[in-house]
Amino acid sequence: MRQNPDAPRAAFEQELLSAIEAVHRFAVHLTRDPSQAEDLVQETYLRALAHRDQYQPGTNCRAWLFTICRNAFLKGARHSVREVATEDAALEALAAAGVHAGMAGTDPEGAVFERPELADAIRLALEKLPEEFRTAVVLVDMEDQSYAEAARVLGVPVGTVRSRLFRGRRLLQGDLLAYAEDAGLLARREENT
Amino acid sequence: MLSCREVIEQLWDYLDGELPPEQMEHIAEHLAACARCYPQYQFEFAFLEAVARQPQTAPRPPRELVERLHRLVSAT
Numbered sequence: 001m002r003q004n005p006d007a008p009r010a011a012f013e014q015e016l017l018s019a020i021e022a023v024h025r026f027a028v029h030l031t032r033d034p035s036q037a038e039d040l041v042q043e044t045y046l047r048a049l050a051h052r053d054q055y056q057p058g059t060n061c062r063a064w065l066f067t068i069c070r071n072a073f074l075k076g077a078r079h080s081v082r083e084v085a086t087e088d089a090a091l092e093a094l095a096a097a098g099v100h101a102g103m104a105g106t107d108p109e110g111a112v113f114e115r116p117e118l119a120d121a122i123r124l125a126l127e128k129l130p131e132e133f134r135t136a137v138v139l140v141d142m143e144d145q146s147y148a149e150a151a152r153v154l155g156v157p158v159g160t161v162r163s164r165l166f167r168g169r170r171l172l173q174g175d176l177l178a179y180a181e182d183a184g185l186l187a188r189r190e191e192n193t
Numbered sequence: 194m195l196s197c198r199e200v201i202e203q204l205w206d207y208l209d210g211e212l213p214p215e216q217m218e219h220i221a222e223h224l225a226a227c228a229r230c231y232p233q234y235q236f237e238f239a240f241l242e243a244v245a246r247q248p249q250t251a252p253r254p255p256r257e258l259v260e261r262l263h264r265l266v267s268a269t
Contacts, residue, residue, distance in 0.1 A: 013266050020262055024254035038258050045262050049269045090202045097201045100233045108232040110239030118243060119250045126247070140209065141244045147211050166205055173240055 008057055015061040016048060022143055023065050029138045030073045032127055043076065044069040063149045066139065070153060089159070092166035099173055106187040112180045121183075125175040133168030140165050195223050200230050204237055 023044055027037040047068050048055070055064055100108070112118070126134055139150040140161070147165070151158045180186035200223045206212050207220045224234050 016266050017263060020254055020259055022248075024258070025248055025251045028252065034252065038255065041254065041258060042261065042265075045265055049265065093202045093205055094198075096205070096237070097233060100236050103236065108236060110236035113239040113243035119247070122244060122247050123250070137244065141241060142248050144245075147209070162206075169205065169240070169244075172244070176240075176243075 011057065012052060012055065012061075016045065016065070019062045019065050022062050023069055026066055026069055026138060026143065027073070029126065029134060030070065030131070040069060040073055040076070043072045047072060060145070060149055062143065063145055063153055066143070066145070066153045067155075070135065089162045089166045092163065092170055096166070096170050096173065099170070099177070103177075112177070112186045115180070115185055117183065117185060118176060118180065121176055121179045122172070125172050125179070128175065129168055129171055132164050133171060136161055136164040137168040137172060141169070195219050197223075197227060197230050200224065200227070201233065204230075204234060208234075208237055208241055 020041070024037060024041050027040040027044070028034065031037045031040055044065060048065055051068075055061065103110075126137065129137065135154060136150060139145045139153060140147065145153065147158050147161050150165075151161045154161060177186065181188055200207075200220055203212060203216070203220060207217060210217070212220070224231050
């Protein structure tokens with residue numbers, strides 16, 4: 001059977017187009033500005049098309065686009081990748097257990113996270129996170145990328161992604177629970193947590 | 194049998210499906226039998242689900258941008 005020579009090109013274009021929403025979400029989280037996000041998405045697609053030969057068919061196209069997007073963001077904004085001291089990931093996990101211990105008398109199963117009122121609070125809490133932590137949370141928790149894929153996007157070892165992710169989750173969780181308490185969605189936790 | 198501390202240290206890795214299959218199984222067995230760790234698993238699960246729902250409420254790309262990208266992709 002004869003191969004359609006345009007098939008790989010069409011598949012690539014389809015992958016690019018189906019990722020627009022995800023890349024836009026990622027750009028909004030990076031820039032925290034809708035208008036800058038639009039420019040960044042366009043820049044990402046221009047770069048992707050200019051370097052299409054670097055994309056390997058069958059690999060994770062979204063992760064490839066996220067990488068381009070973040071690199072364009074860092075270059076355009078002249079951001080330097082600031083290393084934020086992160087505690088060991090295992091310590092972060094144990095610290096999260098401490099948060100949970102404080103919930104024993106109020107909401108041990110996290111029913112508060114089901115509340116629709118929390119959606120805006122999550123967005124705002126995410127925006128407050130330092131970029132390193134926010135990007136790890138967005139890639140893994142919202143865009144469903146594995147630790148290894150996120151590590152490739154960010155150009156850091158998997159262990160660094162894990163530390164940043166866990167730290168970001170813990171900060172996010174703390175912020176959300178504080179918001180839920182202030183909004184009366186959750187009884188005040190115990191003082192010692 | 195894993196200790197509670199070992200399970201809690203790996204709980205997020207477990208929820209992310211990032212552990213080797215054998216370790217995933219050990220943690221699942223522990224959670225099924227441990228009244229102390231299981232509520233924390235439910236708590237973290239509910240938290241991660243709430244964060245994962247966030248893209249559904251995120252602003253969509255403006256139509257003009259989507260149309261511009263479609264034109265860009267088909268023109269090259």
